[in-house]
Amino acid sequence: MEMLSGAEMVIRSLEDEGIEHIFGYPGGSVLDIYDALFESSQIEHFLVRHEQAAVHAADGYARSTGKVGTVLVTSGPGATNCITGIATAYMDSIPLVVLSGQVPTSMIGNDAFQETDMMGVSRPIVKHSFLCKTASEIPEAIKKAFYIASTGRPGPVVIDLPKDTQNPLAKFPYKYPENVSMRSYNPVKSGHKGQVRKAVKAIATAKQPVLYVGGGAVIANAEAQVLKFAEQLNLPVTNTLMGLGIFPGTHPQNIGMLGMHGTFEANKTMHNSDLIICLGARFDDRVTNAIDKFCPDAKIIHVDIDPTSISKTVHADIPIVGSIEVVVEQMLEIVQELDVTANEEERAAWWKQIDSWRTKKCLSYETGTSIKPQAAIEALYKHTDGKAIIASDVGQHQMFGALYYPYDKPRQWINSGGLGTMGFGFPAAMGAKIANPEKVVCCISGDGSIQMNIQELSTCLQYGIAVKIITLNNGALGMVKQWQKMFYDGRHSHSYMESMPDFVKLAEAYHHVGIQVSKPEELDKAFAECFSEENKNRVVFMDIIIDPEEHVYPMQIKYGAMDDMYLSKTEKTTS
Amino acid sequence: MRRIISVLTENESGALSRIVGLFSQRGYNIESLTVSTTDDETLSRLTLVTNGDRAVVEQIMKQLNKLIDVLKVSDLTEGPHIERELLLIKVKASGFVRAEVKRTSDIFRGQIVDITDSLYTVQLAGDSDKLDAFIQTLASSTEIVEVVRSGVCGIARGERCLKA
Numbered sequence: 001m002e003m004l005s006g007a008e009m010v011i012r013s014l015e016d017e018g019i020e021h022i023f024g025y026p027g028g029s030v031l032d033i034y035d036a037l038f039e040s041s042q043i044e045h046f047l048v049r050h051e052q053a054a055v056h057a058a059d060g061y062a063r064s065t066g067k068v069g070t071v072l073v074t075s076g077p078g079a080t081n082c083i084t085g086i087a088t089a090y091m092d093s094i095p096l097v098v099l100s101g102q103v104p105t106s107m108i109g110n111d112a113f114q115e116t117d118m119m120g121v122s123r124p125i126v127k128h129s130f131l132c133k134t135a136s137e138i139p140e141a142i143k144k145a146f147y148i149a150s151t152g153r154p155g156p157v158v159i160d161l162p163k164d165t166q167n168p169l170a171k172f173p174y175k176y177p178e179n180v181s182m183r184s185y186n187p188v189k190s191g192h193k194g195q196v197r198k199a200v201k202a203i204a205t206a207k208q209p210v211l212y213v214g215g216g217a218v219i220a221n222a223e224a225q226v227l228k229f230a231e232q233l234n235l236p237v238t239n240t241l242m243g244l245g246i247f248p249g250t251h252p253q254n255i256g257m258l259g260m261h262g263t264f265e266a267n268k269t270m271h272n273s274d275l276i277i278c279l280g281a282r283f284d285d286r287v288t289n290a291i292d293k294f295c296p297d298a299k300i301i302h303v304d305i306d307p308t309s310i311s312k313t314v315h316a317d318i319p320i321v322g323s324i325e326v327v328v329e330q331m332l333e334i335v336q337e338l339d340v341t342a343n344e345e346e347r348a349a350w351w352k353q354i355d356s357w358r359t360k361k362c363l364s365y366e367t368g369t370s371i372k373p374q375a376a377i378e379a380l381y382k383h384t385d386g387k388a389i390i391a392s393d394v395g396q397h398q399m400f401g402a403l404y405y406p407y408d409k410p411r412q413w414i415n416s417g418g419l420g421t422m423g424f425g426f427p428a429a430m431g432a433k434i435a436n437p438e439k440v441v442c443c444i445s446g447d448g449s450i451q452m453n454i455q456e457l458s459t460c461l462q463y464g465i466a467v468k469i470i471t472l473n474n475g476a477l478g479m480v481k482q483w484q485k486m487f488y489d490g491r492h493s494h495s496y497m498e499s500m501p502d503f504v505k506l507a508e509a510y511h512h513v514g515i516q517v518s519k520p521e522e523l524d525k526a527f528a529e530c531f532s533e534e535n536k537n538r539v540v541f542m543d544i545i546i547d548p549e550e551h552v553y554p555m556q557i558k559y560g561a562m563d564d565m566y567l568s569k570t571e572k573t574t575s
Numbered sequence: 576m577r578r579i580i581s582v583l584t585e586n587e588s589g590a591l592s593r594i595v596g597l598f599s600q601r602g603y604n605i606e607s608l609t610v611s612t613t614d615d616e617t618l619s620r621l622t623l624v625t626n627g628d629r630a631v632v633e634q635i636m637k638q639l640n641k642l643i644d645v646l647k648v649s650d651l652t653e654g655p656h657i658e659r660e661l662l663l664i665k666v667k668a669s670g671f672v673r674a675e676v677k678r679t680s681d682i683f684r685g686q687i688v689d690i691t692d693s694l695y696t697v698q699l700a701g702d703s704d705k706l707d708a709f710i711q712t713l714a715s716s717t718e719i720v721e722v723v724r725s726g727v728c729g730i731a732r733g734e735r736c737l738k739a
Contacts, residue, residue: 307640308637311633
């Protein structure tokens with residue numbers, strides 16, 4: 001049998017797992033692993049400028065492909081810098097394996113240099129974690145980590161590797177396990193047949209059903225099944241922020257995103273429905289608004305791979321545990337077997353009602369002498385033919401990016417939906433670009449968010465990662481400012497950035513292209529330059545100076561029902 | 576609603592911290608917790624006593640089941656079960672009280688397991704209510720010096736069992 005050191009086992013295991021890209025940052029406790037990595041021809045390593053960005057980049061890589069993202073960092077600060085990234089992935093169920101160095105086993109607990117209890121610190125935000133105390137444990141831990149990260153409800157897995165287990169001089173027999181079997185972990189795929197049948201019968205008799213599809217459907221790659229199901233039964237479809245793209249944004253049955261900043265028609269449809277078919281979403285507080293007023297007449301079918309998501313906030317009348325693509329397939333079979341079709345008359349009446357809500361044109365906005373953020377996103381849509389992968393940061397620009405760029409494909413829209421991590425977008429875009437070099441990848445950001453991981457301009461330079469950064473610059477922390485304006489009497493406590501850098505010069509300092517634009521009539525030209533053939537392989541930083549007073553609407557009214565919304569600065573729904 | 580939950584988990588380092596962490600992280604109560612290996616050394620069995628309404632208990636069960644190390648979870652209070660807790664109690668036992676403590680211990684079927692000139696240490700097993708009653712009775716006749724309770728461990732009656 002082949003004899004390898006622990007450090008070599010780490011790299012060989014990753015190779016045998018089929019890993020081609022990893023994101024990381026070396027340090028004392030992982031130098032042996034980095035030394036073994038030096039020899040690898042299969043694995044390309046990307047040196048970030050801050051460990052948080054390594055995790056976000058691996059996350060963007062995972063979200064854009066469905067593959068597991070891999071991270072390698074050192075102990076102590078290297079590990080703790082990963083925490084925000086791991087928490088981000090955990091909240092959105094993204095498969096990651098984070099390998100962190102650790103002080104030698106003999107020093108654990110001694111407050112050694114660069115020691116942190118990574119197992120303890122990361123425990124609440126990982127799907128699982130491993131501490132390898134001997135080199136021989138490494139291959140199995142890595143095999144299990146990738147299996148656990150990518151199956152069931154995916155999530156991040158941490159492997160903590162003490163320095164002595166990596167010792168290059170101590171060689172042990174190496175064999176990468178072919179299979180994993182764990183008696184305590186056996187995720188289900190297909191739904192309970194009786195429940196599926198019950199669900200289809202409920203759908204058959206519903207007069208005002210709605211399909212509410214979330215990130216779980218994206219993870220399950222259930223695009224084809226969801227489309228077929230929605231079309232066959234002529235169902236209105238609303239997507240969550242995490243589910244955008246799983247059902248085509250330009251499809252006539254798509255009624256837009258729902259929730260806090262959802263469309264008028266989506267929230268109205270939900271509130272007035274008599275049956276909600278929830279596929280891989282979790283009735284998050286940013287969707288439901290006040291729980292006691294949530295969709296009073298609706299029965300709920302809830303399909304999710306994670307039983308803890310079902311009946312957590314809203315009681316499910318028909319719970320189904322299973323993977324979305326399998327369960328929807330099962331439902332389609334029963335639909336055929338029972339010959340279920342939408343009652344044409346009833347469905348037409350329901351669509352007529354929905355269309356009347358659509359006439360509200362809740363996403364319309366006024367134009368003026370300054371660039372409206374909505375117009376900037378629409379221009380981005382136009383100049384990318386609606387085909388770019390968009391990684392977003394967090395704030396107003398994120399909502400504009402979600403509402404004004406209709407995503408037709410899953411994994412096209414990448415954002416930190418659960419944790420709401422500012423600084424996520426840019427490194428996530430890098431990861432997505434590395435995974436999809438042939439595609440146009442943009443980061444939609446704001447002047448606040450982009451400065452939270454702006455150091456990665458250097459990483460992009462080193463590896464030629466040609467992402468386009470579209471910054472909507474309003475000179476303030478826009479979403480904070482919006483809330484302060486609406487709910488704090490306009491007391492703008494620390495929401496301004498009074499020392500904005502010259503982003504063009506900053507981009508140029510890293511040898512990238514910087515473009516600033518502030519006039520609506522120059523927007524098209526600026527985007528044309530951004531996406532020109534000449535700049536195809538370059539990072540372009542677009543600094544778009546937008547109307548600083550613009551708010552995101554619609555917006556749900558706090559403590560209200562789903563359909564209680566502000567529609568503009570002067571209009572709100574009455575109920 | 577008081578619930579006794581049994582958990583069967585891999586006997587691995589970190590498994591217990593994940594379970595305890597889950598309770599603090601999600602704001603669930605732990606009234607008592609006992610843990611030890613089973614006849615199979617690769618497995619640990621925990622008995623947790625918690626409080627919560629139906630929905631909370633359902634979430635607790637699901638969240639426990641979701642932990643990768645956990646094999647089985649069962650709510651013992653759903654059916655007939657046996658619940659036992661061990662009490663060791665050290666009380667003042669001098670003069671007239673000495674005989675009274677002995678009598679009370681006998682009535683409760685406790686055993687005096689250590690003595691000094693002025694103290695008795697009594698051991699008593701039973702369900703939590705019985706232990707409460709014993710402590711209360713002793714408190715009314717003598718001074719309690721020290722109390723240690725093991726926390727509840729439990730098992731289902733009849734055919735029902737929790738196995739890997």
